[in-house]
Each structure stands twice: as C-alpha cells, then as structure tokens.
Amino acid sequence: MIGVIVWSSESREKAVIWCEDQAALAYLQGRGEMADPRHWPQPGDLVELEAEMIGNLRHARKVALLSEQSRPDLPRMLEQQAGTQAEPRLKLVASRDAGRVADDGDDVAARHALRICAAG
Structure with a gap:
C-alpha cells in the first residue's frame, strides 16, 4: 500500500x-x-x-x-484546511413524543427522543 x-x-x-x-x-x-x-x-x-x-x-x-x-x-x-471547516448546520432537538410508549410495545422515546433538524 x-x-x-x-x-x-x-x-x-x-x-x-x-x-x-x-x-x-x-x-x-x-x-x-x-x-x-x-x-x-x-x-x-x-x-x-x-x-x-x-x-x-x-x-x-x-x-x-x-x-x-x-x-x-x-x-x-x-x-x-482544518481551520476553514464550517460548523455543521445541524442541531439536536427533543421530540414531542419523548417518553410516550406506543401500544404495540415499541418505545417511542427510543425512536423519537432526538430528532435531527436543519438549523436555520
């Protein structure tokens, strides 16, 4: 190599x-x-x-x-090059469904606790 x-x-x-x-x-x-x-x-x-x-x-x-x-x-x-990298335009936000458990046993909190949204 x-x-x-x-x-x-x-x-x-x-x-x-x-x-x-x-x-x-x-x-x-x-x-x-x-x-x-x-x-x-x-x-x-x-x-x-x-x-x-x-x-x-x-x-x-x-x-x-x-x-x-x-x-x-x-x-x-x-x-x-490292000094010119732009900051990522993403942020983490809490989901409205965090903590709720669905009837079928799926943990909505696990699936939706954090949603990646474009910052704007």
Whole structure:
C-alpha cells in the first residue's frame, strides 16, 4: 500500500501515515519497522507499507521510502484546511413524543427522543 507521512518525530521514532485506501491512519513506531532504518521519514514523504490491525490501532509494517518530500507542505495544508471547516448546520432537538410508549410495545422515546433538524 502507498501512504504519505503526515506527522513524524525522529527523536521519538514515531510517525503517522495517511494510506491510499483512506481507511484508518497507520502508526509507525520504531526503526525496526523501516526497510532502511538509517532514514527516518519526514512529513510529505511518500512511502510503501504493509498495515496490520492490532486491537483498534493500525500499525505500519515494512515501511519503505518511495519519494522524499513529495509534499513537504502537507502538514501546513492540512492545518489550514482544518481551520476553514464550517460548523455543521445541524442541531439536536427533543421530540414531542419523548417518553410516550406506543401500544404495540415499541418505545417511542427510543425512536423519537432526538430528532435531527436543519438549523436555520
């Protein structure tokens, strides 16, 4: 699988990788997972890796550098993008039927306690 390093700390030997399958981020921990342990990846580097799920954490294995600094501006771009996200235009409101139980045994409170309505 191909990935891009989005965060890295050489001193801590940790990195976060966005993967082409757009699933969970992969976490690289330790030089032992690098194909060439002499070079620690930096943000923007393009890498090839294998991913392994352990519990609910995706670990990067057999990480090999494909291209250095393919996107050195990636961390800045992601930071700027996060700052421009609009607040969601949805709000939660209580339903008028909250707490009432239907005759057929269905709990109306469970089905209608919260209704998502467009804020306006």
